[in-house]
Amino acid sequence: MPTIEHNGNSYNCDEDGFLLNGMDDMNDDWIDYVKGVEGIAELTDEHHKVIDALREYYKKNGIAPMVRILSKTTGFPLKRIYELFPSGPGKGACKMAGLPKPTGCV
Amino acid sequence: MAKHDTPLLDELEKGPWPSFVTDIKRQAEKNPDCWDILGQVELSYKDKITHWKHGGIVGVFGYGGGIVGRYSDVPAQFPGVEHFHTVRVNQPASKYYSTENLRALMALWDKHGSGMTNMHGSTGDIILLGCRTEALEPFFYDLTHEMGQDLGGSGSNLRTPANCLGQSRCEWACYDTEEACHHLTMHYQDEIHRPAFPYKFKFKFSGCANDCVAALARSDFAVIGTWRDNIRIDQAAVKEYIAGNIASNGGAHSGKDWGAFDIQKEVINLCPTECMWMEGDELKIDDSECTRCMHCINVMPRALRPGAEQGASICMGAKAPILDGAQFATLIIPFIKVSADNEFENVIEIIENVWDWWMEVGKNRERVGETMQRVGLPTFIKVMGLDPIPQHVKEPRSNPYVFWDEEEVEGGFERDVDEFRARHAA
Numbered sequence: 001m002p003t004i005e006h007n008g009n010s011y012n013c014d015e016d017g018f019l020l021n022g023m024d025d026m027n028d029d030w031i032d033y034v035k036g037v038e039g040i041a042e043l044t045d046e047h048h049k050v051i052d053a054l055r056e057y058y059k060k061n062g063i064a065p066m067v068r069i070l071s072k073t074t075g076f077p078l079k080r081i082y083e084l085f086p087s088g089p090g091k092g093a094c095k096m097a098g099l100p101k102p103t104g105c106v
Numbered sequence: 107m108a109k110h111d112t113p114l115l116d117e118l119e120k121g122p123w124p125s126f127v128t129d130i131k132r133q134a135e136k137n138p139d140c141w142d143i144l145g146q147v148e149l150s151y152k153d154k155i156t157h158w159k160h161g162g163i164v165g166v167f168g169y170g171g172g173i174v175g176r177y178s179d180v181p182a183q184f185p186g187v188e189h190f191h192t193v194r195v196n197q198p199a200s201k202y203y204s205t206e207n208l209r210a211l212m213a214l215w216d217k218h219g220s221g222m223t224n225m226h227g228s229t230g231d232i233i234l235l236g237c238r239t240e241a242l243e244p245f246f247y248d249l250t251h252e253m254g255q256d257l258g259g260s261g262s263n264l265r266t267p268a269n270c271l272g273q274s275r276c277e278w279a280c281y282d283t284e285e286a287c288h289h290l291t292m293h294y295q296d297e298i299h300r301p302a303f304p305y306k307f308k309f310k311f312s313g314c315a316n317d318c319v320a321a322l323a324r325s326d327f328a329v330i331g332t333w334r335d336n337i338r339i340d341q342a343a344v345k346e347y348i349a350g351n352i353a354s355n356g357g358a359h360s361g362k363d364w365g366a367f368d369i370q371k372e373v374i375n376l377c378p379t380e381c382m383w384m385e386g387d388e389l390k391i392d393d394s395e396c397t398r399c400m401h402c403i404n405v406m407p408r409a410l411r412p413g414a415e416q417g418a419s420i421c422m423g424a425k426a427p428i429l430d431g432a433q434f435a436t437l438i439i440p441f442i443k444v445s446a447d448n449e450f451e452n453v454i455e456i457i458e459n460v461w462d463w464w465m466e467v468g469k470n471r472e473r474v475g476e477t478m479q480r481v482g483l484p485t486f487i488k489v490m491g492l493d494p495i496p497q498h499v500k501e502p503r504s505n506p507y508v509f510w511d512e513e514e515v516e517g518g519f520e521r522d523v524d525e526f527r528a529r530h531a532a
Contacts, residue, residue, distance in 0.1 A: 105260075
């Protein structure tokens with residue numbers, strides 16, 4: 001399994017750069033690292049709002065929220081989420097939040 | 107990459123059908139990574155199990171789909187397929203190409219990927235098989251900047267729409283399937299590239315009930331051409347068929363001697379509604395009883411044509427078995443004009459009706475056909491803003507579990523048991 005080094009931290013990841021141990025391994029340096037690889041220039045409160053919403057939902061429900069639930073809870077339309085996370089809510093935001101990799105017919 | 111021994115795959119170079127093994131070997135002469143495709147497939151033949159890891163999330167910035175990530179679970183043995191992502195490229199309507207376009211696309215793929223393709227995926231896309239993560243953005247840049255082409259769809263979104271070749275070379279097409287497919291593909295780029303749905307959703311456009319793109323079986327939203335006036339009959343050509351001067355079915359059964367053409371046996375007696383007959387030497391059709399199954403037109407294409415007042419039926423909800431069982435699409439709109447003149451706005455209105463509803467009530471990974479099953483056809487018809495008609499069902503329900511709305515029942519649902527007991531002592 002690839003190990004990612006960033007700011008002196010090391011993270012166990014899969015090939016797609018998702019944290020293998022999920023949120024337990026996630027910290028501010030992880031967010032800073034994902035920011036670099038997912039095409040995010042500046043991290044704003046809006047980014048954090050999305051991340052927090054994902055984490056809260058995952059902790060409560062054990063799954064990632066559907067896109068329209070994420071839009072509802074954050075108040076951001078999908079277009080805005082793509083402006084914040086160019087790879088989208090799955091590859092971008094879920095990765096940054098430390099959620100497991102989306103699966104299914106993707 | 108080194109060549110691998112592939113005794114099992116080598117067997118598949120025998121026989122008359124074009125061999126994918128021979129083709130991959132030929133490509134491997136140019137791109138040695140392809141030896142590892144053969145190596146890994148050979149290993150799978152031996153082990154009888156796939157050697158691709160679970161899932162894979164890769165893509166290009168701005169899009170939430172279009173690329174299917176894949177990683178080998180034996181990368182040390184086959185480094186050439188360590189990353190083997192599939193890129194879906196949106197195909198032109200009906201898959202007409204110029205060699206100029208295909209050569210340019212293949213030059214790009216030789217540069218960025220394995221050179222292997224699937225022409226085409228079942229949904230319609232040009233499938234480019236096998237490239238590394240770091241090649242995705244450069245390939246996407248070249249595809250859009252040099253070729254003016256775009257990715258197709260993947261994920262919980264509108265997948266790449268597809269159509270039968272329609273009026274481009276078929277005399278039965280009842281609307282311009284290519285224009286409809288192209289127009290709606292362009293109109294819904296956002297829905298194709300950025301997954302926003304409970305699950306996948308597919309459009310398919312067929313020009314007539316022969317349904318050459320299998321819209322009824324393989325799309326959530328099937329637009330199938332039809333007409334509502336009379337079949338156009340050329341009686342002189344009917345006589346030519348009867349006289350044996352024109353081969354029936356366009357000569358489709360010429361490989362075997364089926365005897366002389368017998369219009370009674372092969373057309374009239376096979377009509378599902380028995381609405382055809384001969385009057386002297388003239389063929390008659392009671393069009394009010396015709397269900398437009400296409401059989402007579404298929405048998406005598408030079409004598410019979412679809413009517414002139416053309417449009418389409420819209421059927422919804424087809425899906426493969428997972429989770430609740432396979433479904434063909436259900437008839438929702440029996441007849442609608444499908445025309446570029448109004449930029450398909452009446453079709454778009456129906457699409458948005460379904461989406462508005464399904465995006466709100468559809469459960470996670472629930473196809474629209476399953477949502478329809480869950481709420482029931484009457485509810486679905488109602489939320490679509492339609493009036494129920496007999497054409498919506500093959501047969502009426504046989505069980506008596508009929509729901510009524512409170513306002514449909516005199517006196518409503520609020521009843522007082524004491525009032526009942528006053529008349530019926532316990």
